[in-house]
Amino acid sequence: MSTVIFKQAAYHYPDLYPVVSQMLDALSGAISWNQARVLIKPNLLLAARPEKAITTHPLIIKAVVEYVQRRGGQVHIFDSPAIGSMDKIETGGGYRAVLHDLGVKFKAFSSQVKVDIGEPFGRISMAREPFEADVVINLPKLKTHSQMLLTLGVKNMFGCVIGLEKPQWHLRSGVDRGLFARLLVQIYQAVQPPITLLDGILSLEGQGPGKRGTPRRLGVMVGGNNALAVDAAVCGMLGIEPDRLFTNRAAGQMGLLDFTIDLRGETIKAPGFILPVLGSLDMGPKPLHKFIRKHFLQKPVAERHLCKLCGECWKYCPAKAITPEDEKIRFDYDRCIRCYCCSEVCPHGALDIVEPFPGKLMRKLSGLR
Ligand code: SF4
């Protein structure tokens, strides 16, 4: 049985540190912090102010760093941002101002190692640094995700896949969300961080995980030794059946999800949390896929007045489905695999996800969510 702890919290350091500290005390188990090389893996998707709720809040990272340093551990903070340098993220995300006196710097994962994560993926390239640390602390943000419903503890470990390997995995998984979820679970299992502390104080609902999402204050931190259990418990808090989350479903099929969770701390519910609409990506008979994709499936659409033609979306798109053309961007929706990486990385929040009217109507009539 896995233990998951819920605590009410706010971004007020004198109150936050004791909350984080109590949770880490409860989750430390046999970890010996003294002299340990501790790798913290937050969600540092891109340079975004904390009030945008896209990245793990600087005060949470500060509290964890301080906790480990007080016990004699050596802290290193790593991630592989989708766009921008770590320098930009440290400054633009408000981290430098908060963390400067603790003597820690953010680093991008830079060296790779082949790791066998099991069938059907086999040996894949992952960041070496998590495998060289004594302890990995997983610090995800509670956000919606337009492809995978939510990004929580398990999905945060996808950041241990570096740079362009990430969009390549989106491409290899294609429109098969189940396969991609399985990949995420197996990557999580390969790293097995012994502690996950999820920042749900200011969460992101609607069209996350990038700048199209809407911040929503939930005032909660959720911690556990097993991120699969943390994710399942968060679904419970949000009023969602756990197997609506693709990673939970994949873990269940792999026999990894134990639904007998020992819930501790406060009882917190977050009714009315707005989830993204997820359409099926390959519905209908095969000869009609092209037609259905065009007229029924939701798709990324650029808002011209917001698009600065910066190129981040077409550089990142795994399917090479975006091209600049006549001062605007053009999508090839036949190629597009609806991974929404473009919306995730757009620094200007210019990419909306739009469901065509026939698709919306059909979904309503068929009672699908
Ligand atoms: S949609 Fe966003 S990422 Fe793409 S070119 Fe426009 S501003 Fe840049």
Ligand code: SF4
């Ligand atoms: S256009 Fe956007 S949603 Fe489509 S494949 Fe490219 S990144 Fe993914």
